[in-house]
Amino acid sequence: MPIVNSDVAGVFEEIADLLEVQGANSFRVRAYRNAAHMLGELGTNIKSMIDRGADLDALPGIGPDLAGKISEVVRTGHCALLDELRTQLPPAVTELLKIPGIGAKRARALHQALGIGTLQDLHRAAEQGRLRTVQGIGPKIQQSILEATAIRLKAPRRYKLSLATQVGEALCLELSRVPGVLEVQVAGSLRRQRDTVGDLDMVAAVERDSPVMDRFVSAADGRHVLSKGRTRASVVLASGLQVDLRAVPRESFGAAWLYFTGSKAHNIALRQRAREAGLKLNEYGVFRGERRIAGDTEASVYLALGLPFIEPELREQLGEIDAALSHSLPALVQRSDLRGDLHAHTRESDGRESLEAMAAAARARGLEYLAVTDHSPRLALAHGLDAGRLAQQIDRIDALNARLDGIVLLKGIEVDILEDGRLDLPDAVLRRLDLVVGAIHHRFDLSRDKQTDRLLHAMDHPCFSILAHPTARLIDERPGCDFDLPRVIRKARERGCFLELNAHPARLDLNDIACRMAKDEGVLVSIASDAHSSVEFDNLRFGIGQARRGWLEPGDVLNTRSLGALRSLLSGTMDKPPPAQRVGAAVNVRTTAESVDPGTPSR
DNA sequence: GCCGTTTTCGGCCCGACTGTTTTCAGTCG
DSSP: OOOOHHHHHHHHHHHHHHHHHHTOOHHHHHHHHHHHHHHHHOSSOHHHHHHTTOOGGGSTTOOHHHHHHHHHHHHHSOOHHHHHHHHHSOTTHHHHTTSTTOOHHHHHHHHHHHOOOSHHHHHHHHHTTOGGGSTTOOHHHHHHHHHHHHHHHHSOOOEEHHHHHHHHHHHHHHHHTSTTEEEEEEOHHHHTTOSEESSEEEEEEEOTTOTHHHHHHHTSOGGGEEEEOSSEEEEEOTTSOEEEEEEEOGGGHHHHHHHHHOOHHHHHHHHHHHHHTTOEEETTEEEETTEEEEOSSHHHHHHHTTOOOOOGGGTTTSSHHHHHHTTOOOOOOOGGGOOEESOBOOTTTTOSSOHHHHHHHHHHTTOSEEEEOOBOTTOGGGTOOOHHHHHHHHHHHHHHHHHOOSOEEEEEEEEEBOTTSOBSSOHHHHTTSSEEEEEOOSOTTOOHHHHHHHHHHHHHSTTOOEEOSTTOOBTTTBOOOOOOHHHHHHHHHHHTOEEEEEOOTTTOBSOHHHHHHHHHHTOOEEEEOOBSSGGGGGGHHHHHHHHHHTTOOGGGBGGGSOHHHHHHHHHTTTTSOOSSOOOOOOSSHHHHHHHHOTTSOOO
């Protein structure tokens, strides 16, 4: 199995966790975490860099030691340091760190005092009330651990889109080179761009006697081959991700790809439709009696069923077949429709690159504008900007814009929404900005009513433009805040402000369902990278995936607008007239946008 | 463990909140 960046990142994360539990130097721990994060974001495959002799030391945060360890993992699939650490601590102790309220010190204390090394141990000890015997753990922490472990033990493991995408793309490339392989594609929930995937499904069109199955399983550790036949094989990767490959003849590829893409509910509905038309649909094609009448492409299958092609992201049996029948399928937004990015950080707060570097990187990715939205002072960890530093940044951006060619930087801030709904910076400096992106970074645990009031109050601020990562969820780490989403969406419509779809694969927030709610209310969505370094602009693809699952068309997305149209829309939120003409408070933002910019994409 | 430069070693993200204590440690972002 080819080693992908996230495999190496996983090794470094585990090393960092184990070192931290051991009480190692925190900066050493951070070095491993930074490297893992960098590898997770890196757009280039690390193995291919090594293959062509690239200098790994040149990567940010990678010195001679880590470069050696990356090579070791890519070459051998193992890391001696990790193997050694695993003999010193139970490897599953890293699972404990994912439980809210347990950090390195408590994990170590739990292990030392009670011999706890797994989630099961922890859950049992919490049930039996034994955790309270550990210094620093009282009834409340014990109860929250009990609840968190119960949830975690029940839920099957799911994987981030970024990991599954890396694996899927690497495997597609590798398998496409195998003799007799005509085409190979990812299917399943990854192709449908669900926000997480449980396993990775792949489909290959092959000629007879292609060695594709041998090649698929040969690179995997033998212990992790679950099954291997002529047309199907399953393996489990080091990350725990299961990969299934099905091989079919050329003429069945479309039907198989459709079948293994799902969703199950969509497939059932299609088969039912086939039956009603006196046909049979399975993974080999569409049949009338014994005769195959379609199946080489997905479009041929849909056509045989009297339907236009339905995009994979829509195949959830949530109205897409009715929409197809009535010729009202959405023309989904694509990455190329995005003309700018409205959430990015620089070195001024917790980003890793300069204004200039971020601007150049955004331009290189075809963006026409980029909003610089560093953090506000409450996020001390991130070196948040106070009013004075923000004022200086505003001046620097003005000066830089005068020199920049091909891209415009917008002056913004990712301002913390305080617990009472106030914003974390004075109005005077907020008014100087092009946009104000508000976000929650603490007190995620407020009651539904209080959290809702907090957000609604923030959105009432005359400068408020966009609510960033609204639920603040972190996939696999933290559930989203509880608040009344429909009310927040309605408030956005009333105020003429916008909601973000944060494209970071750990966030994907708003999710698909919420995007569709926003669309139904006529609230535009900002698909934003939240980039902390230039490579993270590439995460926009994951945001596009969620937007498409939410049926969003270019006209539903704020940052498909031209700069002029965007400024007009934002001016409605910034309590000041736009540069050219005053546009009234944008109650129906879509109408307003289109009236300002006839060139707005509106497929 | 990396980085930057001082080319050898010191500095590296810090403040708020919570629950546990009873003056503070651990966790979180």
